[in-house]
Amino acid sequence: MxxxxxxxxxxxxxxxxxxxxxxxxxxxxxxxxxxxxxxxxxxxxxxxxxxxxxxxxxxxxxxxxxxxxxxxxxxxxRRLLTQSRVYTWGSTTYNRLGHGYDPDAVRVARHAQRRFQHRQSTRCSFPTEMEKTRELGVIADMQCGGWSTTLLTSRGALYTAGVLDGMQGAIQSSSSADGPQPLGFPAGYPASADQAAYDEPTVAIRQFSSGRSHILALSDTGRIWSWYAVHRPALQIKFLNVDLKESPASGQSKSTTSLYGHVKKVVAGWSRSSAYIHGVGIVVWDPVQRDGDEETDATLVLDSAEVPCTGYQRIKGASRPAEEKQKRGQEIGVVTNHIMLEHFVVFATDTGKVFCARFGDQNAVESILELRSLRNSTGAACDVQGSFRSLAIFKNGEVITAHTDYLEACWDARHSNPDQTDIPGLKRIPALQQTNVISVAFGDYHFLALHSNGKITSYGTELQACGALGLGGDGDPEGRARGIRYTGFGHDGRMLPHAYTHGRQVWFEREKKRWITFMTSGGTNPDEAKERMRMFVTEVSVQGEISEWFEQQGRDWDKDPQIRDADEDGLGAYFALSVSAAGWHSGSLVLVNETLADRVTDMCTIRDPDLTDSEPDGDSEASPGILAASLTRLSNMGQAVINLGGNRNQTPAGQAFTNFLDPVNHGASPREGYKYVWADKSFPRLRLSDGREMPGRGDFDEWRYGRPEWKLGERFEQEVTAHW
Structure with missing residues (x-):
């Protein structure tokens, strides 16, 4: 015993x-x-x-x-209770970012010509907190739509900034002063979960998905809601051919042991809606709208399509399934996740396989196709993420990205080349491999990766320098320092091949933006740095190496030993929980340790040693220290940068000179009487990987983490940066 x-x-x-x-x-x-x-x-x-x-x-x-x-x-x-913040960046049209203009950009734009001011007013290239979101409570999730950004609170309420369908010109977005607008429900329901006098699980949202021009949400009871406009109440989704079941509360059935008919997840795509229903599989239908009757609270979807072979379930304790179902389960498996692309549905299963299917008329799917090159050889489940025309597969620490051109090629060759031999299109970006990537969010021409250490890296192209990469810059030359090459009439910014080796992190510390501005203004001696800056502007390879140097120098400021005591849990000052992207903008839900962030700010700022003791502390009308010294050297700085031909922010030469005369504008000082610790630093001078030494009189700058071994060349650029 x-x-x-x-x-x-x-x-x-x-x-x-x-x-x-x-x-x-x-x-x-x-x-x-x-x-x-x-x-x-x-x-x-x-x-x-x-x-x-x-x-x-x-x-x-x-x-x-x-x-x-x-x-x-x-x-x-622990940190979600008090520290969740929402940041957005990119195109500001329709108020999709939920905040006013970038304060740094606006300050410079005040002195610029009208055309430049208009460009600045429609973009924000540096992460900026959404306005009026802290009063919403804890933000649990955020997603970007084509012209919108939507938030989910911990109480289950949805709020949206921007408009859901920007193609309808009559729809006007609210201003940032109004804050994100609540998504409401039909008459007879509480306006939202936040405003309900009691817990109402039919309107408390536990999961949602933003499509290009509509939003799907799943309530705690498992009810599907759909919105097509911010100021119109939702429509409940019901199907003619699918019997949906709801749970009493919390999205989990307490009255039955079977999950059959319960909705697990909703996914809104480019122009389609979908839901994964236990025992049924992936169901697809067209987005719904009212036919003029504002009192309608539900819509019956007559034409829905089921993706074949996606309804298999492994039920514990169930009797042995029929031989046919057993074989299907072994060959395909249980769907673990699915995404909706422009013309394809892609899903992963617990057998480590990935499948796709192309939509036909009325969303019909006749058959599915395994993407055999993406199969996980270990048999462990993999994950799939993506939107519009791009997708990413996660398996064994790898992140494999692809464009829908690859899916089209595999689909067209499903009879002639079933093994999909030698079909190009799969990309393994070095910066995403074995770097603990949690998720990848795709916009139209850019994408961002969230790593488990709370850092975000950016890739691709931001059209018209809209700022969707979140790397700052506002055009030349600051964006160049982050690895962006601006080309063409539209001033499109494309990431250099160098940036795909270790990635370019999205920074949330505004001091780093000021640092980049100062350094790309020529540093402490722009005349001495003139030839190095010319190389930086004209030679792609030099720009790539300089941008990597800035990348290394800009990382881990919050890990400095002087302020380590303020980082109690080791997550750093800014820890990203999620990342989202769509169209021309991006966003992230971030945990902010404000104490540590303030310590970083203090660490970057020192008193100007040229000040006398009799001068006021930081608020004097004129400071003979750094301001007086700057007026002398900035005359050379303004002309030096103008002569580079870099067309700094496309401002007139005379106006650019005027802007340089303000040390706050060019990043040398946070305010009168103080200066930044980098105010005496020079534009970097490096020993280049091709053996050349950059010209100049000062010492060579060292690499913080060592100069990388870049995998470059025409083939690398074609394989990794294609479609971006």
Whole structure:
């Protein structure tokens, strides 16, 4: 007979964890603190518990790549309570970003000609916090649509900035002063979950998806809602040929053991809507609108299409399935995720396979096709993400990207080349391989990757220098320092091949933007740096290396030993939880440690040593220190940059000279009486990878993390940067 159990710690771990789901966070922490045996990391940082607690409390969507990282989920839970912020960048038209103009850009634009001011007013190239979002409470998720940005609060309410369909000219967006607008429900329902007098699970949203011009959402009971305009109430989706079932609350059935007919997820695509329904599979239909009757609260979808072979389920304890279904399950597996592209549906299964299908008339799908080159040889499940014409596959630490041209080629060759041998189009961008990428968000011509360390990297092209990459710059030359090459009549900004080796991080510290502005203005001695800057502007290879040097120097400012004590959980000053992109703009949900961020700001700022003790502290009308010194050297700076032919922000030469006379404008000083720590630094002088030494009189600048070995050349550029 087994010894009598006298303590809960004598129980096996797999028995103890069965208690966890019944404990709220306060009770769970108290439980773990009762003894050393329960305080060990395998219990107190149980990933299943913290993932469930975070997702159920804040409605944060699951992140399969890190679902077993208990430390990450616990830190997210703690910081979401007070530190979630929403940042957006890119094209500002229709107020899709939910904030006013970039303050740095506006300050410069005040002195510029009208054409330049118009360009500035329609873009924001640096991440800027959305206005009036902190009063919404905890933001659980955000997604970008074609002309909009939509937020989900922890209470289950949706708010949108911009318009859902920018192609309808009569629709006008609200101003940023109004803040994001709530998405409402038909008469008879609470206006939104935030405004409900009691918990109403039929309108509390637990998952949503932004398409190009419409939004789909799934309520706690499993009800599907669809919006086609911000100021119009939602329509409930019902199907003629599919019997949907709802749960009593929290999106989980308590009255039955079967999930059949329950909606697991909704996905809005370019011009289609879809839902994954247990036991049915992926169901596709056209977006819906009212026919003039504003009192209509639901619509019956008469023409829906089911994607074949996507409804298989593995049910624990069920009797042995029929031989045909058993074979189907082994060959295809259970759908774990799906995406809606312009003409294709793509889905991944738990057998490590990826399938696609092309839509026909009325969204009909006749057959599916396995993308055999994307199969996970280990048999482990992989993930698929994407939108419009781009997709990414995650497997074994790899991130493989592709354009729909690849899907078209595989589909056209499904009979003549079933093994898809030698079909080009799959890309393995070096910066995305084995770098713990969690998700990839695609716009029309750009995309961003979120890494598990909370950093975001950008790739692709921002049309008309709209700022969708989030790297700052506002055109030449600051954007050049981040690896963007501006070309053509439209001034399109395309990432250089160098940027695909280690990526270019999106920075949230505005001091880094000021630093880049100062350095690309010529640094402390623009005349001495003139020849180096000429190389930087005219030679692509030099620009690539200079941009990588700036990239290394700009990383990890919040990891400095002087301020390490303010980083209690190791997540840094800005930790991105999610990233989203669509059309010409992007956004991110970010945890902000304001104490640490303020320490970074303080670390970058020092008193101007030329000030006398009798001068006021920072608010004097004139400062004979850095301001007086700048007036002398900036005369040369303005002419030096103008002579480079770089056409700095396309301003008239005389006006560019005027702007340079303000040390705050060009990034040398945060305010009168102070200067930045880089105010005495020169534009970098490097030993280039081709053996040349950049001209100049100062010492050579060293690489912070060593000069990379770039994989460059025409073939690399064609394979990695095609379609971007």
């Amino acid at each position: 087994a010894d009598r159990i006298s303590s809960i710690t004598d129980l096996p771990l797999d028995v103890i964890v069965l208690v966890f789901p019944y404990l709220d966070v306060k009770s769970f922490l108290a439980f773990c603190s009762t003894c050393k045996g329960l305080h060990q990391n395998s219990i107190s940082l149980d990933p299943a518990y913290w993932s469930h607690a975070t997702r159920s409390t804040f409605r944060v969507p699951n992140q399969p790549v890190v679902q077993h990282d208990g430390v990450r989920w616990q830190k997210m839970y």
